[in-house]
Amino acid sequence: MGVGVPTHMSLEGPAIRIEGLVKDYGAVHAVRGIDLEVRRGEVFGFLGPNGAGKTTTIRCLLDLLRPTAGRITVLGLDPRRDGIALRGRLAYMPGELRLPERLTAAGLAAAIGRLRGGLDTRRRDELAARLDLDLDRRMRDLSSGNRRKVALLLAFLADAELLVLDEPTNGLDPLMQREFLHLVREARERGTTVFLSSHVLSEVQRAADRVAVLRNGKVLVLGGVEELRRRARQRVEVWFEGPPPAQELAVLPSLTDPHVEDHRFAAILAGPIQPLLEVLARHPVVSLLVEEPDLEEAFLDLFEAAS
Amino acid sequence: MSGRWVELVFGPFRASWRAGLGWSIGLALLVVSTVAFWPAFRGSSGISQAIDQLPAPVVQAFGLQGFGTPAGYLRGGLYELVVPLLFAAAGIMFANTAIASEEDAGRLELYLAQPVSRTAFLAGRSVAVFGWVLVLTVVVLISQLASDAMFGLQIETGRVIATIVLCAVLGAFHAGLCIAVAGAAARPGRLLSVGFSVAYAGYLVRALFSLSDVLAPWRHLSPWDWALGSDPLVNGAEAWRFGLLAATGVLLAVAGVVAFARRDIRSA
Numbered sequence: 001m002g003v004g005v006p007t008h009m010s011l012e013g014p015a016i017r018i019e020g021l022v023k024d025y026g027a028v029h030a031v032r033g034i035d036l037e038v039r040r041g042e043v044f045g046f047l048g049p050n051g052a053g054k055t056t057t058i059r060c061l062l063d064l065l066r067p068t069a070g071r072i073t074v075l076g077l078d079p080r081r082d083g084i085a086l087r088g089r090l091a092y093m094p095g096e097l098r099l100p101e102r103l104t105a106a107g108l109a110a111a112i113g114r115l116r117g118g119l120d121t122r123r124r125d126e127l128a129a130r131l132d133l134d135l136d137r138r139m140r141d142l143s144s145g146n147r148r149k150v151a152l153l154l155a156f157l158a159d160a161e162l163l164v165l166d167e168p169t170n171g172l173d174p175l176m177q178r179e180f181l182h183l184v185r186e187a188r189e190r191g192t193t194v195f196l197s198s199h200v201l202s203e204v205q206r207a208a209d210r211v212a213v214l215r216n217g218k219v220l221v222l223g224g225v226e227e228l229r230r231r232a233r234q235r236v237e238v239w240f241e242g243p244p245p246a247q248e249l250a251v252l253p254s255l256t257d258p259h260v261e262d263h264r265f266a267a268i269l270a271g272p273i274q275p276l277l278e279v280l281a282r283h284p285v286v287s288l289l290v291e292e293p294d295l296e297e298a299f300l301d302l303f304e305a306a307s
Numbered sequence: 308m309s310g311r312w313v314e315l316v317f318g319p320f321r322a323s324w325r326a327g328l329g330w331s332i333g334l335a336l337l338v339v340s341t342v343a344f345w346p347a348f349r350g351s352s353g354i355s356q357a358i359d360q361l362p363a364p365v366v367q368a369f370g371l372q373g374f375g376t377p378a379g380y381l382r383g384g385l386y387e388l389v390v391p392l393l394f395a396a397a398g399i400m401f402a403n404t405a406i407a408s409e410e411d412a413g414r415l416e417l418y419l420a421q422p423v424s425r426t427a428f429l430a431g432r433s434v435a436v437f438g439w440v441l442v443l444t445v446v447v448l449i450s451q452l453a454s455d456a457m458f459g460l461q462i463e464t465g466r467v468i469a470t471i472v473l474c475a476v477l478g479a480f481h482a483g484l485c486i487a488v489a490g491a492a493a494r495p496g497r498l499l500s501v502g503f504s505v506a507y508a509g510y511l512v513r514a515l516f517s518l519s520d521v522l523a524p525w526r527h528l529s530p531w532d533w534a535l536g537s538d539p540l541v542n543g544a545e546a547w548r549f550g551l552l553a554a555t556g557v558l559l560a561v562a563g564v565v566a567f568a569r570r571d572i573r574s575a
Contacts, residue, residue, distance in 0.1 A: 055574070062420050064572040088422035096575035098413035100322065114314035115421040154417075 013076050015040045015162055015193035016061065021070035023056050023217075030056040032217035034070070038195055043188055045204030045225065046197040048214030049295045054197040055095055056217075058166050061195075062092055075162060088116065091158035093151045095166035095197070101140040105133060105150045112154055120157065127153045130179055144171040156183055163187060163194045169203055181207055201232055202292050213299060220302055232298040233270040235291050239263055241284040248279050268293075270301070311423065315431025319405045320438050326404060327439050330397050334443055335450040337393075341384045342454035348380055349459075368514040377462040378540040386470050386540060390447065391531065392506065394478030397443055399502035401436045402485035403495055410493035413575025425568040433486050433560045440482055444475035462540070470539040476552040477534040481506055483556030483563075490563025493573040505530075530555070 016038035023031040031053040038044040048054050059065040060072060063079040063086075072079055077086040099108065105128070113119025128135050131149040139147065148171050155163055163184075169177045184194055184207050198204050204211055204225070211228050213221045221228065236255070238244065244265035249255060254271035269276065269290070280288065296303060348354055355375040358366060366372055370387025373379025406429070409415055419428060448471050455462065481502055488498045509529040513536070516526035526532050533551050537544045 059416075059572075059574060064416060064419060064574070066569075066571055084422045084424055087420060092420040094413075094416050094420070094574070096413055098575045099417065100414060102322070111314055111318055112417075112421060114310040115418065115423055117311065117422070 013040075013073070014038055015042075015075060016044075016195060017071075017073045018057070018061075019071045021057060021060060021072065022068045023053075023060060023065060024068045030217055031060075031067075034214075034217070034219055036212050036219055036222060038193060039210075040193055041188065041191050042209045043184060043194040043196060043207055045208030045211035046195060046214065047199070047201065047204050047211055047295065048197075049199055052199075052214040053217040054199075054214055055166055057214075058092075058164055058195070058197060061164060062087065062090075089160060090162040090164055091155045091160035092164045093155040093166060093168055095170065097144075097147050097151050099139040099147055099150060102138060104136050104138050105142075105153065106135040108139070108150065109135070109154060109157060112158075116158055120159070123159075124153070124157055127156055130183075131176065145173060145176070148172055149176065152180065152183070156187070161192060163192055163196075165194065166197045167199070168196065169198075169200075177203070199295055200292075201228075201295060201298055205229055213295075213302070215303055220299070230271075231302065233268050233293065233300060234273075234298070235266070235289075235293050236269045236276065237264065237266045237289040237291075238280060239286040239288075240265065241286055245279065245283050248282075249276075252276055252279065268297075312427075312431065315423065315427060316434045316438070318435075319432045320435035323401060323404060323435070323439060326400065327442060330393075330439075330443055331446045334390075334393060334447050337389065338385065338447055338450040339454045342381075342451070342458050342460055344384075345377070345380055345458050345460045348375065351375065364515075364518045367517065373541075377460050378466070380460070381462065381467070381470075382538070382540050386474060387535070388510065390471075391474040391477050391534060392510065394440065394443065394474045395481040395506040396503070398436070398440055398478040398480070398482030399485050399499065399506070401439045402482050402489055402502075403498050405432045405436050406486065406489035407493055407498045408495040410489070410573050411495050413573065415572060416574055419572055426564055429486075429490060429564045429567045433483075433564065436482050436486065437479055437556075437560075440475060440478045443478070444471065447471050447474075466540050466543050469544050470535075473534040473539055473544055473548060473552070476549055476556065477530055480530050480552045480556040480559075483559035486560040487563035487566070490565070490567035492570075 014037045016036075018034050018036050021031055021034040034053070034057060046054050046057070056065060060067050061074055061079060063083045066080070074086055075089055079086055103111065109124055110119060124135070131153060133146060133149045133153060139150070142150065148168075152168060155165060169180055172180065184196070187194055196204065196207055208225050210223065211225050212219050213228070221231070240263045243263065244260050246258070246260050246265070249265060249267070250258060252275050254269055254275060255267040256270065258265065258267040263286070273290070292298060352375070358371050358374050361371070369383060371383040374383050419425065448468060451467055451471060452464065454460070455467070484505060485498050485502045488501050509531040512529035513526055513531040516522040527536070530552060533548050537548065
């Protein structure tokens with residue numbers, strides 16, 4: 001265990017291959033035909049607003065749900081037929097955390113260890129220390145952030161070839177989000193494939209190599225994280241010492257939806273930031289804020305084109 | 308047993324220990340306190356005469372015939388209605404808390420994402436449910452035999468044991484039924500209504516159908532009649548009564564396990 005390529009790893013074929021996946025719940029179409037491939041050893045971001053079908057897809061990978069149509073292969077195995085072998089080689093962290101209320105983190109780790117056929121107590125203690133988690137407290141006494149840490153501990157404790165993490169940093173403070181990124185990078189260095197779902201663009205940007213953007217049960221874009229970043233819109237707010245140079249800013253093609261209010265200028269930036277910075281450099285700027293809007297707004301053109 | 312099986316069976320068994328302890332204390336108190344009143348009833352002709360005044364159907368429905376005898380007293384006070392009903396309720400409740408309400412709360416997902424089969428998982432939980440019914444059986448047996456000795460209630464031990472085990476397999480039958488319902492869907496409300504409706508209907512069919520010549524033959528449809536139809540405290544019981552109830556309970560549980568392996572798992 002620990003650092004080093006797991007000996008049970010076979011390197012043929014993609015880590016995950018999904019072909020034409022459809023999942024209906026009665027009249028509700030949760031997933032409407034997803035095709036994608038996750039390569040071995042990469043960190044793959046699975047990005048989409050709430051209700052896009054991320055969790056449904058993930059639960060099909062684990063055989064918790066049975067697809068309406070389509071084919072799934074994970075680590076070369078069929079989740080339905082070879083479920084036990086497959087789940088022994090992957091670790092899953094659910095997005096909605098419902099943990100047994102009366103167990104302690106140590107008790108839960110021991111129970112999961114018995115189901116997985118082993119528990120590395122040294123690794124458990126090391127992870128608990130890094131996540132700043134008290135192993136002896138019961139689940140019901142833990143905050144949602146601390147429950148999240150328990151789930152992260154369980155996922156990273158299982159020396160798995162594939163980590164499937166559904167919204168892993170929901171409720172974690174920024175310090176722990178950074179620790180999480182370290183854990184993901186270490187896992188990748190060991191050769192682990194990481195499948196990471198999120199509705200936050202910046203989280204996926206920091207962690208992933210490639211990204212699929214999902215909406216209404218379909219993949220809208222599939223590509224490198226750099227390419228995605230270029231397509232994403234950002235919200236810009238600038239406070240000037242004097243009145244904003246509205247006319248100079250208005251001619252910049254990458255800015256839309258401008259607002260001027262006293263000394264404040266706000267707009268949506270789609271495209272390179274350089275021309276904006278050049279204008280700002282010529283004027284006395286007090287403060288500058290560039291932030292990520294929610295996913296629907298960041299990919300407004302993409303989402304509009306799709307619907 | 309491997310660590311995996313230990314966890315699959317004893318994990319859910321241990322998780323129910325508070326409920327199990329509560330049921331054990333409640334049943335023991337019920338049995339002991341009922342038997343404690345036996346000395347007051349023994350040989351008292353007043354009670355028997357009062358019961359004789361009641362309409363015959365009522366006497367039969369509540370098993371009150373022969374209330375002045377040890378067998379009649381235990382039947383009317385405990386084993387015609389209260390104890391079998393409590394065993395059925397315990398089977399229903401343990402199946403609900405170990406399976407349906409756990410899944411409904413989204414708590415099975417973490418376990419089913421581990422390298423265990425659906426079949427093994429639900430089989431383990433079913434064994435835990437039946438295990439608690441067994442614990443309650445032992446509790447009732449010990450309480451009954453100990454209080455018989457303590458309060459001087461003289462009755463043949465073999466018939467008492469047979470009666471208690473019959474009540475227990477009636478509980479196991481209802482547990483199996485509810486495992487089948489839980490295996491089919493994560494709906495605690497449906498489980499409770501099916502479980503208690505079957506328990507109640509079974510009691511009514513046994514108690515009331517025998518009062519009508521037309522309906523009387525149909526009372527054998529009731530699991531309660533399979534369990535108690537021979538009046539076991541007085542006559543003992545044939546082996547098929549134990550076998551039929553136990554086998555039906557296990558078959559229903561197996562059906563639940565099979566259904567559970569074929570469907571979607573509820574998330575939170």
